[in-house]
Amino acid sequence: MNSATLVVRDVTKVFDLGAVQVHALRGVTLSIDRGEFVAVMGTSGSGKSTLMNILGCLDLPSAGAYLLEGIPVDQLGRNALATIRNEKIGFVFQGFNLLPRTTALENVELPLLYDRRHRIAAPSSAAEAALVRVGLGDRLDHLPNQLSGGQQQRVAIARALVTAPAIILADEPTGNLDSRTTLEVLAVFQQLNREGMTIVIVTHEPEVARYTSRIVELRDGLVQRDLPVPLPGDAAADLAATRQRVPA
């Protein structure tokens, strides 16, 4: 066995719309190792979200194989997939997708309610620790509408990492954020990655992708390019620099 966290081999995805068949993925082969920070790029409609949904076990491939930590995920049923999503995957969405009228702490605790094997012993302190890790230790009881976009996204990241997943998947996590809050979120990702977390993000912006360690570019449902980033940026440092430039 190699140290790959996930392996996809010749994965295709066809959406059957009756009249037409949309080939969103035409045979993607990809291997991501533990501890990598990968950016998936590509033009709109190239299949990035489709791939992320499959990686996140929200959807199954039409053909091909997908191994997550050695588990052939494409063979599993609905309930087993739910358990995989709960234990091995942390998903971060473009639109944050926090529960409204629910505190940051409760939002982060939510995945632990479905932790049927009780992998995490003390849900509430684990949730608090996750919020501290994303720098929101002082915002535990805030509701989503009392938080900025960047803060909401950090709550979402805390929710993704609270279950100690094998991988965090983020589909355009900075798509709704301005350049400064984008840096905030990227700094959190980089910090988590430095601590050993495997992370895959989808982005349109090269500005974002340059903080990752590897860029996978999709085009028409195929991997067009897959290259390491020679000299990744340091989001925390750049954020500090912005703060100096624009005194609040």
Place this chain on the structure above:
Amino acid sequence: MKWSKLIHVAVQSIARNKMRTLLTMLGIIIGVGSVITMVALGEGSSRDIERQVASLGTNLVMVRAGSSQVGGARGGAGSLINLSMSDVQSLRSGATQLQGVSPEIRVTAQIIAGAQNWNTSVTGVAPEYLSIRNYQVKSGYSFGEREVRTRAKVALLGETVVRELFPGEDPIGAAIRIRNVPFRVIGVLAPKGQSAFGTDQDDIILAPSTTVLYRLGDGKTVRAIVASASSSEQMADAKEEIGTILREAHRIPADGADDFHINDQSEINQMATRITGTLTLLLSAIAAVSLLVGGIGIMNIMLVSVTERTREIGIRLAIGARPVDILAQFLVEAAILSLLGGIIGIAAGLGSAWGIGSLLGISVVVNPIVIIVAVLFTGAVGIFFGFYPARKAANLNPIDALRYE
């Protein structure tokens, strides 16, 4: 997900839309409320009727003289009145199903006690009469066989008579005059209140049968005979036995009609049961319809809730909820919605039962089993009508649900 969490989430979601929740529950509230009202009043009134019937006497069988046109069977003058002391005697010696037999010889008279007077009926009876009719002696004592044999001029007074003739005095030992015959009061009866027919059962004077028959009456007219069957199960047998003995005593041929009537309290019971039965049926129909409408209301609001919370369902599925977790969440919510309606309905039902009961003078009986059944049933209604919306939620595709606007 843990039960406590499921309930917490459900309560939160219900509490978020208070007005909507209340309107949704209205059908259940009306349904359960009417069931509870109906059962509480139904059981209360049948207990009232039972109590009144029991106050008439224990397993009472009444024999009354038949109408005069049957006279031809026996012939002869004076056959119009066809019960007699010898009939009482035949029943006493011949019947095996009876516990007590007593004539009821009734004369109406003006009673005088000192300066007071009062018009009431004086009933001549055997000593067993008190136990047959469920009378109790409150003070003093009753008469026995000796007083009957000697035609003693002693009397037991009912509460009403005491009040009218001896206001504020102890009547025991006092003398009263009935049709100018002097009697001595030896006892006072414990009050029984009104009968099922509204007559005052305490406006009564009891005296030995022979005394009334020979000293106040015409010496032969026995209007009625009352008896008490050994048990309520033996009622029918007792009636048949009385019939046989009296037909023999009156020498009625096999094809001849009875010259007497036998009645018992079960007929009164049956009538009361029939009335409450009809009422129950009517209210049950109302209850069933409103529970159905209430259930559909819950289904409707749960469908709205599932649609409103599609995104939330998507989030929950994405972070690891199994379809069955989502199903449970919405079922619990529907059940709590319905249960809450049920509990409010029970409270409203008891309230209205109490109100109507005190207005109409009907007792209210709260049966805990009915309450428990109502609670369980409303829970079941919620689960039944919540199932379709909950299943719809559980079967959502997480990607579509997350994308839902």
